[in-house]
Amino acid sequence: MTARNPSRRLALCLGVATAVMLGALGGAQAQQAPIKIGSFLAVTGPASFLGDPEAKTLKLYVDRINKAGGVAGRQLQLVVYDSAGDAKQAVSFAKRLIDEDKVDLIIGGSTTGETMAAAPVVQEAELPFISLAGANVVVEPVKKWIFKTPHSDRMAIEKIFEDAQKREFKKVAVIGGPGGFDQSCRAEAVKLAPRYGLEVVANETYGANDTEMTPQLTRIRSTPGVQAIVGCGFGAPTVITARNYKQLGMQNIPFYFNHGVGSDQFIKQSEGATEGMRVPVAAVLVGDQLKADDPQRPIVTDYRKTYTEAYNEPISTFGGHAFDALLIATEAIKRAGGPDKAKVRDEIEKTKDLIGVDGIFTMSATDHMGLDLRSFKMTEIKDGKWVLLY
Amino acid sequence: MANPALGRWGGLIVLIVVVAALPLVLPNKFYYDIAVKTGLNALVCVGLNLLIGYAGQISLGHAAFFALGGYASAVLTTRYEWNGFLALGAGAVATGIVAYLVARPILRLKGHYLAMATLAFGIIVSLVLNREIWLTGGPDGITVPTLRLGDMRLRSAETWYWITGGALVVVTYLALNLIHSPSGRAIRALHGSEVAAETLGIDVARTKTMVFVLSAVIAAIAGSLFAHADRFITPNEAGFLRSVELVTMVVLGGMASTFGAIVGAALLTVLPQALAGFDEFKHIVLGAILVGTMIFLPKGLVPSLGALIRRWRR
Numbered sequence: 001m002t003a004r005n006p007s008r009r010l011a012l013c014l015g016v017a018t019a020v021m022l023g024a025l026g027g028a029q030a031q032q033a034p035i036k037i038g039s040f041l042a043v044t045g046p047a048s049f050l051g052d053p054e055a056k057t058l059k060l061y062v063d064r065i066n067k068a069g070g071v072a073g074r075q076l077q078l079v080v081y082d083s084a085g086d087a088k089q090a091v092s093f094a095k096r097l098i099d100e101d102k103v104d105l106i107i108g109g110s111t112t113g114e115t116m117a118a119a120p121v122v123q124e125a126e127l128p129f130i131s132l133a134g135a136n137v138v139v140e141p142v143k144k145w146i147f148k149t150p151h152s153d154r155m156a157i158e159k160i161f162e163d164a165q166k167r168e169f170k171k172v173a174v175i176g177g178p179g180g181f182d183q184s185c186r187a188e189a190v191k192l193a194p195r196y197g198l199e200v201v202a203n204e205t206y207g208a209n210d211t212e213m214t215p216q217l218t219r220i221r222s223t224p225g226v227q228a229i230v231g232c233g234f235g236a237p238t239v240i241t242a243r244n245y246k247q248l249g250m251q252n253i254p255f256y257f258n259h260g261v262g263s264d265q266f267i268k269q270s271e272g273a274t275e276g277m278r279v280p281v282a283a284v285l286v287g288d289q290l291k292a293d294d295p296q297r298p299i300v301t302d303y304r305k306t307y308t309e310a311y312n313e314p315i316s317t318f319g320g321h322a323f324d325a326l327l328i329a330t331e332a333i334k335r336a337g338g339p340d341k342a343k344v345r346d347e348i349e350k351t352k353d354l355i356g357v358d359g360i361f362t363m364s365a366t367d368h369m370g371l372d373l374r375s376f377k378m379t380e381i382k383d384g385k386w387v388l389l390y
Numbered sequence: 391m392a393n394p395a396l397g398r399w400g401g402l403i404v405l406i407v408v409v410a411a412l413p414l415v416l417p418n419k420f421y422y423d424i425a426v427k428t429g430l431n432a433l434v435c436v437g438l439n440l441l442i443g444y445a446g447q448i449s450l451g452h453a454a455f456f457a458l459g460g461y462a463s464a465v466l467t468t469r470y471e472w473n474g475f476l477a478l479g480a481g482a483v484a485t486g487i488v489a490y491l492v493a494r495p496i497l498r499l500k501g502h503y504l505a506m507a508t509l510a511f512g513i514i515v516s517l518v519l520n521r522e523i524w525l526t527g528g529p530d531g532i533t534v535p536t537l538r539l540g541d542m543r544l545r546s547a548e549t550w551y552w553i554t555g556g557a558l559v560v561v562t563y564l565a566l567n568l569i570h571s572p573s574g575r576a577i578r579a580l581h582g583s584e585v586a587a588e589t590l591g592i593d594v595a596r597t598k599t600m601v602f603v604l605s606a607v608i609a610a611i612a613g614s615l616f617a618h619a620d621r622f623i624t625p626n627e628a629g630f631l632r633s634v635e636l637v638t639m640v641v642l643g644g645m646a647s648t649f650g651a652i653v654g655a656a657l658l659t660v661l662p663q664a665l666a667g668f669d670e671f672k673h674i675v676l677g678a679i680l681v682g683t684m685i686f687l688p689k690g691l692v693p694s695l696g697a698l699i700r701r702w703r704r
Contacts, residue, residue, distance in 0.1 A: 081666065087531045087624045092423075096666075099420035113530030117622050120533060178523055180530040208520060208529040 034077035035070075035339045037062065037329065038103030040093040040118070041132075042085035042110035046209075047235045049265055050110040053307075053319035054132055055080050058107065060310050061326050071330045072338050079103060083114055085235075090114035091121060098125045104339035107325040109133050110318070111234070112180035119146055128332075128345045130325040132318070134234070134260055135184035139368040147348055147368045149324040149358055150317070151282060151376050153185035153232070154192070156258040159280035159376050160230055161189075161196040164256070169227040173202035173220040175213070175241060176232030185232035185258055201226060206237060213241045217248055229253055234260030239269045246273035254278065259376075263316030267384050274381045281379050281386065284320035284357035289388040295355055296375065303357050317358070324356035398566060401649045405562060409555035413548070422547035426619050428659040429554035430612045435639045435651035436558075436565050437608030442637065443646035444569060445601045446581030447497065448505045450633050451512025452609055457519060457628030458485045459610025460617035464534045465525060474537040478614040482607050489606035493599040512633050519625035531624030534617045550619040557615065558652070561608060565648050568604075577601055581646075642683060644690025653692050 039058055042051030062078040070076060079101050081093040090109060097103045098121065105128045109115030112135040119138075122129040123145055131138050131148040134156075138148045164172060174189045176182035186203060193200050202223040204216035220226055229250075231241055238261045245255060255277045262281040267274050283290060287300035303323055307315045331354060332347035333339055351370060354361040359375025378389045416422055434456055441447050462481025466472040472480070496507045519526045526532060537544040544550065568574045576597050579587040588594050617623045626632065635658065643654020665675050687694035 086626060087529075087622070088620075088626055091620060091622050095423055096420050096663075099418050099423070111530075117531060117533075117624075120621060178520065178528040180528075183523065183528065205523075 032074050034075040035072070035333060036077045036079065036101060036103040036105075037326075038097030038101055038106045039078065039080045039108040040083045040090050040097065040106075040114065041080060041108050042114065043080075043082040045084035045086065046237070047085035047111050049235045049263055049316070050132070050318040051082070051085065053263070053316045054108075054110055054322035055082075056311055057307065057319040057322040058326060060307065061323060064306075065326075065330065071333050072336075074338075076330075083108075083110075085111055085114065087113045087117035091117045094118035094121045098122070098127065103127070104341065105329055105333075105344060106130070107132070107322065107329060112138060112184065115146075115148075116180055119143060122146065127341045128329070128348055130329060130348070132321040132325060133181065134258070135181045136188070137180070137184050142366060142368050145345060147328070147363065149321045149328065149356070149361075149369070149371075151259055151280075151358065151371055152369060153181060153258060154188045155371070155373055155376055156280050157185065157188045157192050157230070159373065159378060160256045160258070160278070161192060161198060163278060163378055164198060164228055165196045167228075167254070169198065169254075171199050171201045171225045172228045172230055173204070173223060173226045174200055174230045174232060175202075175204045175206070175216055175220065177206055177210075177237050178208055179233070181234065181260065182232045185260075189230055189232065206241075208237075210237065211240060213237070213244045214248065217241070217244050217250060221248065221250055221253075226253055229255045231255065231257040232260075233258070239266060242266075242270040242273040242277070246270075251276065259317060263318060264314040264386075265316065267381060267386075272384070275384075276380065276382070278378060278380050278389070279386075280376050282317045282320055282358040283375055283377055284315060285317050285386050286377055286379055286388040287315075287357075295360065296357065299355055300357050320357040324358045324361070327356050328354060328361060398570065402559070402563060402566060405649070405652070406559055409559060412555075413551065416551075419547045422551050424660060424663055426547060426550045426554050427616075428656045429551070429558050430616045430619070431636070431639060431655035431659050432652040433554070433558055433561055433612040433615075434609045434636055435643070435655040436561055436648055437605035437612075438636055439640050439645065439648060439651035440565060440568070440577070441601050441605040442640050443644075443651070444574070444581060445577045445598060447598060447602065448501075448637070449508040449602075449605070450505050450630070450637065451508035451510070451515070452605070452636050453630075453632035454512040454515035454628045455485050455489065455606040455609035456613035456616070456632070456636075457515060457623070457625065458488065459613030460623045460627055461519060461526060461532075461613075462610070463614040463617045464532045464623050467535050468532065469525070474535070474618060475539075478611065481614050482610045485610035486603050486607045489603045490599065493602040494595070497595065497598040497602060509630065509633075512628065512630060516625055516628040516630070519628050526625065529625055531622055534621050534623060536621060537618040544618070547619075550615075554615060554619070557611070562648060562652070569648070573597070573600070578646075638680070642680065642690060644692040644694065647690065647692045647696075650690050650692035654690070657691070 041055050043055050058078055062076045066075050083090040083093055097106055107130045109118055109131045112133040115131040115133040115138050123143055129146050134150050134153050136152045136154050174186050176186045190200050202220045206213050206216050257279045259281050262285050283296045284300050287304050290297045304315050328351055332344050335347045336343035349363050351361050351363040359371040361370040363370035379386045380389055438452050441449055459481040463477045466477035467474055492511055499507050520529050576592045579592055584594050639654040639658045640651050644650025
């Protein structure tokens, strides 16, 4: 375990601000061409909750890494395109990154839709791709060149259902959008419910650009016996769902959201409608509430501090996904001794006990995400703050 | 132009030369990919120009036909494992039938009402593609398999460049032929005055329907090719903005000018890519270029520039 290895742990605690030693070593070879990291993210559009902090995190940390001497003796160069969360643009930018910018590695795809659209292009071009998308489908079945950092939708549902079971709920309703992540998440909910003694009595879909979820929520309200609602989704639609939920006075029915809402922006924009909602999130969002001996505490604290100081805004789990992707990539490039695509891919797959802000990553040929439920925390929103439950 | 035959076929020859010579200056696959997108947009615009430029009918729902073709290919090849070319043909025929069915009631309308009706049609198609997830995969789109010709897999951007280029030349040739045929003259007569056309014995309803169906079928074929070339399609292809984009291409390039439609399509496909480096300013720069073109070259690029050159020669 790295956690028990003090020297390695210390290095990781410093975050991606790569070892100064490497910088000293690399000084002599600074003239070498930079290692190119490409990225397409939903910086604008309905999924900008995700893409914006992701892009900011990547820019911030690539700068820091470069100031500290780069990776494997070479500087990093970041190319970011704004896909606006649109799958079509994601494909086009993936092609551009590969053929025109000739990047060595891609981090990106804020959403499942973008990632799955770009997946065939990346697989064919054979270069490592670390996705920031939530759904299981990204890494299941395993695709040779594709990895991901966030917890999966299945894990979110498992965590939610465990909690629901503890509260002795029997009947739940599911609500979500038509996008790839939402679809996958709802399918998981229907599939996993019986294992937790639950029954999905209502399964409602809203449209991608809907500005009103009242009809769906009303149908859930009029379904007899609903004890809890599970929301699948991210970005603007989740905010609208939360607001409508409050407007309809449905707070007597507990609401769970998946980790796609993991940012302060969600709470703020929902204008108080999120009180009492429970959400499983990555540790980074509740970094200050982690136990003192939690192995993730140092790196999480460091990331929160660095990001907040640089941008003067609260952190989100999404920026954390990007941070981890960059960490996994740079560690793999270091071990591979350079940006050779096949070697870096193999090294990413060998990532073991790497402490990130999302959790502790141990990847394998059959697991291209490498997280387990330990690092997934159940939170409740109280007084507009994320409060760690367990 | 001095010699009308030269004007008619000269342009086509220029097009063929450009298509044949372009690969000499395309540095990598990414540029081929943009060239393919340009060609497919140009294909749709040549068809749309017959309707807007020559027949004088507006369509704000043309992206729907493009998407119908594309989704026919996508759904038939993935879910029902049809041969790609068969799916393309089926998509074109089906879209033609849909266009025929909507043409009869819609084309009785004029001006704003016609625009509204085509707009509504486009939105309906877009809604269906977005919401019928079991069939279309929803807003995140659907992955389309590679087109196969016998044992050959039509996959690389270079291959698709030649397919699109060839299709564009053929469709342009057919469009030019049509415009200069008796039917073409009938179509153009509609633009001038429907009443006058009717007095001359032209079956207005039939002619309008024919142009509408023809442009829809061309759009559907382009859509099918797009789905296979990109191996991915989303409902955005049917969206309102996409329809507006297509009309803008035709208007920008120059209405009632086949080559204008091609130039407009090329410009509006390449510019956003060229401007991607401007980040936030991209939309402002693009907007400024469009506004500037419409103010200084109100008839569209090709006709305005053509007039300018003729005046300068004199």
